[in-house]
Amino acid sequence: MKHVVKCENITKIFEQGLIKVNALTDVNISVEAGEFICLSGPSGSGKSTLLNMIGGLDTPTSGEVYIDGDEIDTLNRSQLADMRLHKIGFVFQAYNLIPVLSAQENVEMVMQMQGIDKHTRHQRSSAILKEVGLEGLEDRKPPELSGGQQQRVAVARAIVSQPSLILADEPTANLDSNSASNLIDLMLHINKQHNTTFIISTHDPMIMQRARKLVKLHDGQITDIISQNNHV
């Protein structure tokens, strides 16, 4: 089976003044299409760093990352941006949305960059926003939405262009448990519906419980990979 993501011997060293910190050490991981993976571990264990490496937001000190079989180390900034635009959707912990754009515009933004025509954009964004349960709130600007609603918009934006991979960095960290639960439901639903691969970094036990694969990190190294079949 083709790997959506493949990391080989990834090491990332941050230099802070004279101190060198090994954020990741020799990490190897492969992700297949349609997986729903949870990266877990305490703060500073390297899960966000790993996610950034996979998304091409940062470059590893050594080792290679492959997305859909392409080695991203060989891509320049512009090509990386293109790759993210077409293949990867991001959901961050907070501040996910562009504050000057409405919910719908935020969702349409990625499609706009992809060059999709206005009519299609509108149709798709409306449908997605409906799917994530934000019908009627399309014209609201981010400050007029609740934290949970904002994260839903972020998910909607991430999936709207049907990327093969969605990277979510602590998506529920700023949400109450009810909103968090709803968001997890939404992501699982999308995973199932569109066969979209999810890699989620979190220390939210709710996500860990429901992920099909749990990758545990500690001090920049993978300590455990647990496959579970515990969701409905």
Add this chain to the structure above:
Amino acid sequence: MINSIRLIFALSWRNLWRNKRRTLIILFAIILGVWAMIVTAAFMRGMVFQMLEDTVDNLAGHVQIHHPQYLDDPVIDNSFNPQSAAVSKLLQDPRIALSSTRIRLAAVIVSERESSGITMLGIDPAQESKVSFIGRSVVEGRFLDSTSDNGIVIGKALADKLQTRLGKRIVLMSQDINNEIADRGFRIVGIFDAPLDPTEKSFIFIAKDNAEKMLGLKNKASEIVLRLHNTDMVNSLVNDYAQFDKNIDVMSWLKAEPYLEMMIELMDSSMFIWYLIVFLAMAFGIINTLLMAVFERTREFGLFQALGQKPGFILFQVWLEAVLMIIVGLVIGNILSWLSVLATGDGIDVSVFARGMEMLNMSNIIPFVITFDDLIVANLTVAILGMLTGLYPAWRASRLVPAHAITRI
């Protein structure tokens, strides 16, 4: 691509109004800068324009004909025959609107109490009154009425200096054709008023026949000044007659007033320095504002990159904010300048500074003159330099490493 550009426009425009206060302040700075540039240029232009007008009006005309040596040594020997075939032919040029033939020499005017060195002009009143200011500047008494009028017309300031007045006699002294003292009494029949004291103090007018008689001249003139139909014709006319006749020298009034030519050049360069100063103040504002905006929105730029926006688009987006600000500023600034120039009407009265202005040889009313060139230079300076300035913060924004930008709270 078009979609992206449309998106970027929307983003830039909306971001501009995100921090309204800051944008308005910097916009105000740009508007003020543009306004200051244009209005100052208009004022300086007006000043030069007025100086030129005054000079042309002030006896210089558009084109002057002299004996080739007259300018170096304006003495009686350096006069020419104004009725020679060559001169007569020249005067028939269709570009010439008006002309005045003058005897123009240094002289001394003496009253009972004072004396003063002046330039005497022996003129044909009918010609002269059309060519120069004098025809409409006599405020007391009358102007000379014929080429044999026995009167003299002097300036108000000169009358004051000599402690004399209308109706009194004064004595005019000069050197005649044999270099002997030539003197004669004249009765003051008119007092003229000029915008500038020096004009009133330096020139006196007598009828040509009397000047000839007094100086022993016959059929001789010191200069002929021409007014053309259009100022633009000056250079072509001067060029056409440059080598026309060895007994005369034909030149543009600007050559006759080298300090004016210098003044114009000086104004051009000082105007540019002024533009730069205004612009520098503006540029610091623009850079500062944009850098602050970039700093505040670091996460957002990280996010844009994560969402797949290319560094070039981020650069374009931030730069566009500067450009939009500059365009808006330019439009409003230009409109405001235009309105302020309209509001001042004929010009501004600077008579409060009359003393200083007279020292600079300027009138009390300075018109605003907006030239197309000045508008272009001012607008281009702001636009081009401003846009270049905007590149720096934009470049900074585009160079952010997405991971670092996003994790920054």
Add this chain to the structure above:
Amino acid sequence: MRHLVIQIFSFLLLFHLAVSSQAETAAQLIRQAMDNYRGLSSYSEASMTIHRPDWERVMSMKVWTQGLDKSLVRITAPIKDKNGGSLLIGDNMWSYAPKINRVIKIPSSMSNQSWMGSDFSNNDIARADEIINNYTHTLLETKKINNRLTYIIQSVPNEDAPVVWGKEIITINDHYVLLKHEFYDQDNILIKTLTASEIKKVGDKYISLKQRMQKTDHANEWTEVVTTVVKFNVTFNKNTFTLSNLRNPR
């Protein structure tokens, strides 16, 4: 300096007066006064005192004259001005300043300036004969002063005369000695007065040995010329009235 410096000031002013058909008597008087000196040569020595409120200067000079149109003045004291002088031929006047060793022709622009710093202007000194036709003379009064017949003549410059005064009043006695010359502006205000005193007979001529020019507005400012030596009918070297003599006194 038409004559002895003394006469200079009186005569040259007299020469302004000219023939006029309207005022036969007055004009005749003036013509006679002029004739009295025509063709006369003279040598004299004089001192000129220039008085100002805060200083006073005295200059000594020698004066040669020939008729009405040639004269030479040479300063003999003080030392710093010594050998300086003026030469007058007809209308033209030249000055020599030993300090700069240069002869300059007095241009028309300087004709109204002070002569040697005195209250006489170059113009006062250098007026020419042609001005003879420039006035209308009227005999105002004839009276006896000090037993001498004295004429008071009013001279009004003609319209185009190169004279700035409104009128001049001249007092002259029957020895053709000018006693007083008053200058009025065109509003009939007295501007300055030349007064002559110490009348003395030299040979068969009468002259005044002392003249004072006084400006009306400034009581403390005047110039006085006192003649100490006068000789008439002297013979001159041919080059007395030449520029080279002005520059290199022999």
